[in-house]
Amino acid sequence: MTTGENATSQQAPQRRLKLGIIGCGVGAAEILPAMESMEKVELVAAADVNPRVLQTFHERYPWTKTYDTAEGLCADPDVEAVWIATPNKYHGPMAVLAANSGKHVVVEKPMATSLEEAEQMVEAAERNGVALVAGHTFGFTPPIRQMRRIMKSGELGKLQALNAWSYSDWMLRPRTGEELNINEGGGLVYRQTPHQVDTVRLLGGGLVRSVRASYGDWGPRDAPGFYVAYLEFEDGTPSIITHNGYGYFLAQELVAWGSSVGRYTMEERASIRKALANDSRDEESAKDALRIGGADEERVFRSQAHERNPWLPSDLGVVVVTCERGDMRHSPYGIYVYGDEGTRDEPVEEGPYRQEELQELYDAAVEGKPVYHNGRWGMATLEVTLAIMESQRKHEEIYLSHQVAMREDYD
Known part of the structure; x- marks a missing residue:
């Protein structure tokens, strides 16, 4: 570690986005390698109703907090953004919950199961001034x-x-x-x-x-x-x-x-x-x-x-x-x-698989850039x-x- 005058002349460390994940099933298993490899993202919490996967998650990431409800994770002040990898029927309610809790959101495909749910998600994100990213497609x-x-x-x-x-x-x-x-x-x-x-x-x-x-x-x-x-x-x-x-x-x-x-x-x-x-x-x-x-x-x-x-x-x-x-x-x-x-x-050129979705979230949440896949x-x-x-x-x-x-x- 550099100390003294050299330290003051160095560029400030990059701001990391503190991310929680709701749903630790197969969808989470697919995106976790991208989260691990992206220095701009800090995984801080997870929520799931399956005790086995929640325990395994904490053993792999011992610095994180785990919750058995989405409400508990969304109430955590350390969580800035939420990745929703639940079964599809919960995408809408979980996204609205997270947005109403002031969290930025990435939701896996499909965005919701009805246009009414999707409209509620959009309205919640816009009302609370948070980013909503419709993720997990090859369009990224x-x-x-x-x-x-x-x-x-x-x-x-x-x-x-x-x-x-x-x-x-x-x-x-x-x-x-x-x-x-x-x-x-x-x-x-x-x-x-x-x-x-x-x-x-x-x-x-x-x-x-x-x-x-x-x-x-x-x-x-x-x-x-x-x-x-x-x-x-x-x-x-x-x-x-x-x-x-x-x-x-x-x-x-x-x-x-x-x-x-x-x-x-x-x-x-x-x-x-x-x-x-x-x-x-x-x-x-x-x-x-x-x-x-x-x-x-x-x-x-x-x-x-x-x-x-x-x-x-x-x-x-x-x-x-x-x-x-x-x-x-x-x-x-x-x-x-x-x-x-x-x-x-x-x-x-390609980086680690699926980092593009995380980059779009980071750009919007931290740097104030537009959400393209909003x-x-x-x-x-x-x-x-x-x-x-x-x-x-x-x-x-x-x-x-x-x-x-x-x-x-x-x-």
């Missing part, structure tokens, strides 16, 4: 943002179409009942459309005019496991998004550096289907293995925090941006740009998700009324 990721920058530069001409195709094993992963109950924000449509919708909205400017869509449920669980949607933007740009979560084929097989092995091998996926069919899978044990301190936490959520691996489609899928004079898609460590002069692989942006993405389900029920095109544009100064 550097390759997608670089695609947007290239589009804005005019290099490839006007945007003409946006497409995203995902094939994953989402329906085979361990699930609680509320993760599958569509009335509680469960199923593939509620839980996965935000990735693709947020991404195409960012690339397309944000203003979706209408949605025509369908979703499917054909087992092995009683929940939607497939959707396909046609989105039309206000300027006429078309976008098709689709996700099949049944795990027979994986989208990562479409890229040269991918394989048929995702979270599970093909043999493991077949075994899981059989176990689900005859109701022999120990769902709770498999789920607990993914939570903090679980047997699968390191393999699934922490291996990518140690080193940068080549990009794979995962739950976002293969995204293709089509412009007048070319196309763009992901490369292993950046994006492929196809144009009249040929194809280039443009590298894109509550109104999140509500617009939720509106598309809800429209997909409404279109399926009514068999008609659904017109939207809560859409907002992305700020021009983003990136």
Whole structure:
């Protein structure tokens, strides 16, 4: 440590944002590596109703305080901001509670389960003067943002179409009942459309005019496991998004550096289907293995925090941006740009996975910068998700009324 005159001449230490997390389940296990690696964030508290995960959390972070209620955490004066990683049906009430307690908020996808809840969240944040970030979508990721920058530069001409195709094993992963109950924000449509919708909205400017869509449920669980949607933007740009979560084929097989092995091998996926069919899978044990301190936490959520691996489609899928004079898609460590002069692989620098959401929170809460993925942006993405389900029920095109544009100064 430097002392004396040299110490006074050094720059003051960086202000750290004191963060609490509500919900220490699988969502928390995924974001914790980013929190640990970000010096601007200080993890100070956690709340959960599960004694096992709460104890494990405190053992891993012994300087933190733990609470068995969200109310207790939100009353803690040391907590400046709250990350909400609860089951979806609690996103709205927890966000309002935190905002009314004067805390900045990041809420995981989907933002809420209804537009009414989303409106309450936005109103609470605005009334209390706190930041509300609609987090956990691939729209935050550097390759997608670089695609947007290239589009804005005019290099490839006007945007003409946006497409995203995902094939994953989402329906085979361990699930609680509320993760599958569509009335509680469960199923593939509620839980996965935000990735693709947020991404195409960012690339397309944000203003979706209408949605025509369908979703499917054909087992092995009683929940939607497939959707396909046609989105039309206000300027006429078309976008098709689709996700099949049944795990027979994986989208990562479409890229040269991918394989048929995702979270599970093909043999493991077949075994899981059989176990689900005859109701022999120990769902709770498999789920607990993914939570903090679980047997699968390191393999699934922490291996990518140690080193940068080549990009794979995962739950976002293969995204293709089509412009007048070319196309763009992901490369292993950046994006492929196809144009009249040929194809280039443009590298894109990436920090630890999912730090971008934390950076946006920090910039707003500490430095007073705008929240780009704010509550109104999140509500617009939720509106598309809800429209997909409404279109399926009514068999008609659904017109939207809560859409907002992305700020021009983003990136």
